Amino acid sequence: MKWNVWFGEVVEEDGKLIAKKSSDLVESFKNASNPEALPFNLPEVGLQVFESLEDYYRTLRKIAIKVTSEKVERELKREDRYVILLLKALDKLNESINMLEEKLRDIEEVKISETTEDFRERIEELKRLRRRIEKEIEDVITKIAPNLTEIAGAVIAARLLEKAGSLERLAFLPASKIQILGAEKSLYKALARMRRGKPAKTPKHGIIFIHPFIRTLPKRKRGRMARFMAAKLAIAAKLDYFKGELDESLAESVRKKYEELRREKDKPKKEEPKQERREEKQKKMKKPKRR
Amino acid sequence: MKEVIHNVFIIEREGREILATKSKYGSHYGERKIGEFREWIPSRSKLAAMILKGHIIDIKPDWKVLYLGAASGTTVSHLADIVDEGIIYAVEYSAKPFVKFLQLAEERRNIIPLLEDASTPWKYNGIVEKVDFVYQDIAQKNQIEIFFANIDMFLKDGGEGVIMVKARSIDSTAEPEVVFERVVEELGEKLEVIAHGSLEPFHKDHIYVHVRKTK
Numbered sequence: 001m002k003w004n005v006w007f008g009e010v011v012e013e014d015g016k017l018i019a020k021k022s023s024d025l026v027e028s029f030k031n032a033s034n035p036e037a038l039p040f041n042l043p044e045v046g047l048q049v050f051e052s053l054e055d056y057y058r059t060l061r062k063i064a065i066k067v068t069s070e071k072v073e074r075e076l077k078r079e080d081r082y083v084i085l086l087l088k089a090l091d092k093l094n095e096s097i098n099m100l101e102e103k104l105r106d107i108e109e110v111k112i113s114e115t116t117e118d119f120r121e122r123i124e125e126l127k128r129l130r131r132r133i134e135k136e137i138e139d140v141i142t143k144i145a146p147n148l149t150e151i152a153g154a155v156i157a158a159r160l161l162e163k164a165g166s167l168e169r170l171a172f173l174p175a176s177k178i179q180i181l182g183a184e185k186s187l188y189k190a191l192a193r194m195r196r197g198k199p200a201k202t203p204k205h206g207i208i209f210i211h212p213f214i215r216t217l218p219k220r221k222r223g224r225m226a227r228f229m230a231a232k233l234a235i236a237a238k239l240d241y242f243k244g245e246l247d248e249s250l251a252e253s254v255r256k257k258y259e260e261l262r263r264e265k266d267k268p269k270k271e272e273p274k275q276e277r278r279e280e281k282q283k284k285m286k287k288p289k290r291r
Numbered sequence: 292m293k294e295v296i297h298n299v300f301i302i303e304r305e306g307r308e309i310l311a312t313k314s315k316y317g318s319h320y321g322e323r324k325i326g327e328f329r330e331w332i333p334s335r336s337k338l339a340a341m342i343l344k345g346h347i348i349d350i351k352p353d354w355k356v357l358y359l360g361a362a363s364g365t366t367v368s369h370l371a372d373i374v375d376e377g378i379i380y381a382v383e384y385s386a387k388p389f390v391k392f393l394q395l396a397e398e399r400r401n402i403i404p405l406l407e408d409a410s411t412p413w414k415y416n417g418i419v420e421k422v423d424f425v426y427q428d429i430a431q432k433n434q435i436e437i438f439f440a441n442i443d444m445f446l447k448d449g450g451e452g453v454i455m456v457k458a459r460s461i462d463s464t465a466e467p468e469v470v471f472e473r474v475v476e477e478l479g480e481k482l483e484v485i486a487h488g489s490l491e492p493f494h495k496d497h498i499y500v501h502v503r504k505t506k
Contacts (some may be wrong), residue, residue, distance in 0.1 A: 003417060004417045005417040005418075006417055006418045010318055020351075029418065031417075032415070032417025032418045033413050033414045033415070034413060034414055034416040035413050035416075036413075036416075037416070037443065037444045037445075038416065041420055041421050042417075042418075042419075042420040042421075043420055047486070057378060057400075057403075060403060060418070061396075061400070061402070063405045064396075064404055064405065064418070065393065065397060068389070068393065068396075068404045068405065068406045069393055071386070071406045072386045072389050072390055072393065072406060073404075075386035076386050076387065076390070079386075127451055143384065143385050143386075144385075144386075144387070146385065160392070188316060219441050240387070243363075243387065243388065244385055244386070244387020244388045244390075245362050245363060245385075245388045246386070246430060248430065248457070248459065248460075252459075286391055
């Protein structure tokens, strides 16, 4: 038997455990994995190659801090870029799969052959790749943006990240911008109309529209939900960027708001006398249009 | 002033009783330093909340501890005050909070930081030794499974463990009481449940479960 331990190897020879110290402790530390529980206690065996327990722990701690610092730095630097690039690749992959399937259908309508079967297999392979990429995006985004993911789900969180360009930039966006990320076209269209003095409405939501809490509400409530969710997402992005720890109360408050909005009935109309309402309406109409 | 367990005190301050650990180190997460004591804030640390709820585990100064879900090290910093002759193997999965944690690990001599996923304990199975105590605070759906896997691999026979369970992270739709009942039962199938209880009002919908590994 042989075990990989952080200081090298432990081998069993003639019923005896022998510790062998690695010449590269950083490398052996990184490879110190074993599928089953070790049948010995590590520091005890380690004493064969370390002067004392103190020496053992001092060395272990030094290597652990070194390896972990490097790992932390590497992860922080690259992971948001990685998600964004994966997401872009995923979009292209989707386009390709759709396009190829269409072409294949065209061919199959004419003739089914060995070549078309091969063709289909390749497309299935691409679909498997697509699932893998989706899974990877989900894993990474949950890790680097736990708060955004908890509120919005992996897909929307990754899209927001992509639109913003990086976690840092997303963390510095105001809630109002997060609310309409992905709806820039309709926003600028509306702004352009307003500038010309025409009536226009700015969009209520961008990417976050696909969130079930917004999508499943009636239209007139979606704006409020989107605004609330965007506000919480803005806080989440800041938490994720500066702190990185999950604060469940954020997602909780979004869920509560949704329940509240869903249950909310239309305001009873009977209570107001008709006369007054008409007057009010006229007043409203006289108000100048928003610019 | 009363010593609850090694280096853990209840001290009188401005007419109020507060929990604190005796420490020669400075403040780590913004807690007050009162003389040689660091205030241990129950709303920040579930372990502190458990002690203040009256469940006291006699953690010995020389215990070896496996800590899962170390985050930025709020609780670990106090635990490191307690096991001042022991070792804490601290596992955390996400890099961001670990930046802060690393400052703590550099300062203390008894903390071994590991940036690993607690759901794959075999990956650090050549680093962590057999421990006396496993502490877990991970908000994941499969947290019970993770707890079992780590206990199987690292906890000594007769060793103890504490898991902090949040109802919503296991099942967000069921009533917390129902979830807790199920969790305690599941833990009891493989381990001896010594005690369990709520962490209200410090942490909403959370319980602690204190277990022992029996052969």
